[in-house]
Amino acid sequence: MLDYKLYSDLDYHHIYINASKELIEVFRNEIVELHHIGSTSIEGVSVVPSVEILPVVKDLNKIDNYITQMKQIGYSLTQTSLDRNNKYLLFTAHKNDIEISVLIIERTDCDILEKKLAVRDYLRTHNEARIAYKQFKQKLNHFTRGTQDIQRAEDEYLKEIEAKAIYWYRLNN
Template sequence: MRKVTVTDYQPEWKRKFQQAAKEIKQIFREECIEIHHIGSTSIEGMAAKPVIDIMPVVREIESVDRVIREMEKLGYESKGENGLPGRRYFQRGGDERTHHIHIYAEGNPEVDRHLAFRNYLRQNPQEAEEYGMLKKKLAHDFPYDIDQYIAGKEELVARIEKNAGGEI
């Protein structure tokens, strides 16, 4: 069973994103429109699980299926849609995950939702701090129960998403 770990912000998260984005861009080439650093590690100063969340946006989602082997050569494990239609999901690091890749096609509303959430927290540091503190508390209270950790965040995440909705 993997332990839920939340750490203080680490400046190297930005560098790790940039390196992974460069590798992904080399695989997808012109099919990739843009690559975004999302999730808590993209919010400067915010505590987070030390897993880099990356969101490439591609022209056609089916193009991802043609480069799975190349992604695997970089150490990524393909998880298909992983429960979210229209997404392709990869993870790297095995049981000690280091990266999550959430790939969407251009125009998928999930792209705007992820960016609005990230941008809202970047522009509202007091809410980012509240969210980071909650994550630390939940990781402390439920160190081996990821489901309880996730459930404990739901109310605050819903409030942040509602507040961020005006910024889409």
């Protein structure tokens, strides 16, 4: 079982705001949109101390110019995918016992953006799905296996609700 300090939803929102301000300082006009995603963006579901931020940028290729600045504010580039169908950069930082993940995508990549926002908004507005997701996250928290196993299990679970979430999202947006 993972041990951590429990933060409130408001704490996570403030962490998101402060981290977003740092990102705006670094990337300036490259950022088109910023979104708080992941479990801490959904009221009552913050089970693990992590904040996920989804910046949408004009041109992903220009982000290489900012890697040094990201390192200066505590982030390291942990994953890169420049696959034609799945382009993103993932930066992570550990600040005050909280992992902050920054998944940068290009504004032309509507599939990732729609999927992330659809799941977030679906869980925010569907109480039964939100409760089930929180229970699932709590159950995952008791795993003693590596984080890759936990991530794989969470990915499989989210795939189950993505179709419903995207269908609902398209009807409501």
